[in-house]
Amino acid sequence: MCMTSLVEDAEHRVPLRRIVALFRPYRWAMAGLLGLIAVQAALGVAAPFFLREILDTALPHRDTVLLTLLAAGMIASSVGSGAMSVTTTGVANTIGQRVMNDLRVGVYEHLQRMSLAFYTRTRTGEVLSRVFNDIGGVDNVVNTTAATIAQNGITTLAIAVALLVMNWQLALLGLVTVPVFLLFTLRLGTKRRALARGRQTRLARLTTMVEESLSVAGVLLAKTMGGERELRERFARESAEISRLERESALAGRWQLASRRICLTCVPAIVYWITGMALAHGASPASLGTVVAFTSMLNRLVAPASALQSVGQNVSAATALFGRIFEVLDLPAEIADRPGAGELTVREGAVSLRGVSFRYGDDWTLRDIDLEIPAGSTTALVGATGSGKTTLAYLVARLYEPSEGSVLIDGVDVRDVTLASLAGAVGLVSQETYLFHASVRDNLRFAKPDATDEEIERAARAAHIHDTLAALPDGYDTVVGQRGYRFSGGEKQRMAIARILLRNPPILVLDEATSALDNRTERAVQAELDRLAAQRTTIAIAHRLSTVEHADQIVVLDRGRIVERGKHAELLALGGRYARLVRGSS
Template sequence: MPGVPTEEPPMQSTSPEVRRILRLFRPYRGRLAVVALFVGLSSLVSLASPFMLREVLDVALPQGRTGLLSALVIGMVAVAIATSAFGVLQTYISTGVGQRVMHDLRTAVYGHLQRMPLSFFTRTRTGEVQSRIANDIGGMQSTVTSTATSLVSNFTSVIATFIAMAVLEWRLTLVSLLMLPFFVWISRRVGKERKRITGQRQRQMAAMSAIVEESLSVSGILLGRTMGRSRALTDDFAAESRDLVDLEIRSSMAGRWRQSTIGIVMSAMPAIIYWAAGLTAAGGRPLISIGTLVAFTTLQASLFRPMVMLLQTGVEVQSSLALFSRIFEYLDLRPDIEEPAKPTPIQNVRGEVRFEHVGFSYDGSPALQDLDLVVPAGTSLAVVGETGSGKTTLGYLVPRLYDATTGRITIDGVDVRELSFEDLSNAVGVVSQETYLFHASVADNLRFAKPDATDEDLHSAARAAQIHDHIMSLPDGYDTMVGERGYRFSGGEKQRLAIARTILRNPPILVLDEATSALDTQTEQAVQEAIDRLAEGRTTITIAHRLSTVRDADQIIVLDHGRVAERGTHGELLAHDGHYAALTARDGTPVPVA
């Protein structure tokens, strides 16, 4: 289905990915230019040390020139201080840039997912989403924060050092560079291997996050313990964790033997240079002075260190491409429901709702077909029918949780697809069967609907929802923490908190999606009284499971396989003796005696 990623997405080509990663740094190119400046200065200043060392060995020490020796030593110390200062400054700036890029990426992914359709979240495990935001973006940290600086610093050092080596002794420089193609080949091989393993590792981490999210929630703990599956869940988690351990070891060891070859060659290069310098001797006298030889091997170490770091950065970049691919996969998902570029403003909403030839399909299977319906402002509509008849789908179309496949839905004559998301959410409130409360205080949960609500606003809404007295009886009152998903409250109490939250938002149109179907009779009565208070003066669409709650609706429609089978008032539909009468008899709703 569009909008839902596959388990194993195909990797994009490297070049477009790299260009896309570089675009993430574009807003910070000024700061990166400063970093490049510090890097360049640091590289140039550090090159002075080998030349000063040559003067120390070839001139100052043999000739006993203490003044020159002191000046050279002071110069070498000054170079070390300057290099360290430049390094601290460039690290501070580059780390700040990297962290801001990660912030931008996290925010972009979170904001993009907020726009995804419900179908995406019904088909994607919550732990998978969390893993991409936390683990994948977190895994990029070292690459994002240090890669730009490392590339510029090491590349500049390599070029500058190569020039200095060539100036000192061009023949030995050629010997030093013979192994460069071999180093590059090894690093590319290692990078490809780590990229593949990194993708597998991140998918494994996502699977573990999903297990933790599902099994260590309140619902998961209750289910696991009551089903006697706690040990089995622990065993499943242990198995996933062992697989992750194996992948972590493989990732850490990938190419280690091949890369160790680079270390061996680097360690052997000074000896090779000494041997090559000896071969250039003429008449028993070396053509290269001791000072030049020592300075050259010092530069050689300075050359190979950034060269190897460049190769390692290349390996890290290739590995991180697997992480970027997973993040870009989410960012490339197209939301099914888009806000209009130029929304139609709507003010003083009366609340008339019209369905004009509305149809809707899930994956090509029709849920609603050719629905024509008018709900006048301030009236109530009840929607009843068998399970799967399309009742909830109808309710979800009004606030645009889904978009109609055919036809249109209007509020006061304006197509809901032409309204801004803010105007639509202000116009339509939803109270569903499954109430969601955040792990926060009662007051914070209520203010989610209206952040600027005063304490008196909260109390007034809670009184209307008949939950104020219960809240005040708690030790901490409105500061009471509700617990994960509101588990400190009963079903009826959570439902009344949800109603209070909706009262605070004060929408002119209300959609009630089987808001009392999961409650016992006594609790249902209390919640229904709160709902009746909420519905006063509003356009109300009630998705009903228990028909006893809709007898007083201004109009009732019966859905059958996505079509309106019957419509009318409670009395009219009973007299018709059709679908509604059959549903009423099955539901046990008392029928008034004429």
């Protein structure tokens, strides 16, 4: 069996083209954005040309009309460039947020497709960290990087062309010097990527610690075991390590970056010196207006050039986060719809297990299971803890996949039907009841989203929980609390039974569904379950053997094998494993 899980410290290499592919659905919007950026860049380089004409023509000739027009041109180009900047930022952010939404939804949907076994092997905090910390970490990169690269790249190109048009001799100096300075910090990428990967690994551990220690069960354990100080110290150590990595990341290459900015700012001074010396000797390669306008435009080159270099560093660091995100997306779903899988239509509800074996690792949990469960009958699974009862029942719901053999419903292999249709046919009430942090009504309606209030209350009455719910201050609108901790175990189990009654599946799996109930309530709920089971195929995992005495078939499991099967009286008369279990429970 494939053991799929998340590797906490491993680096998952992601080619850049895969990150770029995230933007492919929005390529036409990106094309429009590039057009807007091109217009913005053209407006941005217009002002120095107006400035040159003011200094070289309008002022020397005292042409006030031309001066007015040129000044108005400078103002208009500046206003237009600013307006386009706001527009391009809005468009870029819209595209980025759509990409982020696609990424979040894609990761969540893929995690939903992972098997139950995946979640038994993977810490919840690690999953939460991938969804929130890692995706949140690339939010800024996705939202701004594509636009920043396009905007500053086109702006840099526009300025370079404008410099060549204005004076090619001076342009050669600037266009040769600037790239040399930009190459100064290329080696920072690897270091920042390693720091980002270490930071996210620590964040995953911290998220796991918070999720476990600040849950109701975790707080209860810490308080009763006196472990609060130990947890605080562990949290402080992890937090301090994250702070150290953040500090190293913030300081990484700061001297190189500072030196680069100093050098880029020095280029205009060099231009002034060269042209000034040439002018002093009567051999200036450009007019005063050209020199001033040129240096003005050269100063404009510093910002986009620096921004492109910073983006390169950010992308390099974000690559580590994308690696962790794509590691999730690349995990194979152990249980998925086969190509051409059909819809399951339950005609009778007969369940068959033929030659079924299953194992989590090296040891077999179930071995050579052959079992026929007739339609409309009740089959009870009994046995000691660890005998394989729950695993067998979960195979019917395809929460696990057989390592060998097949599970069939009405003669159809459950692997040949869609998981959605199978979920609609097989209902499960487990021993561990899960309730969302929502109202009682919403928790019940989760089983049947279009259920009316009358249907919800009818199901609650049948599960003998209506009176308890109705007596609450907010009735069915009462919020149950995290995992339903404001209710007792028995109350939660009755709500779970009400939920399955509301769903009304043709095949019912009861995994010790009444184990948390007191004897009086258990008898009342068991009577309702018996009434419900009479109309459908039922597989009941027995906690109290007294609840399965009237089952049509009792199957006794021992170390993953069926050792006995028959009715209650027959198995008692046999005097074997079942009889010993009954004597041991009495």
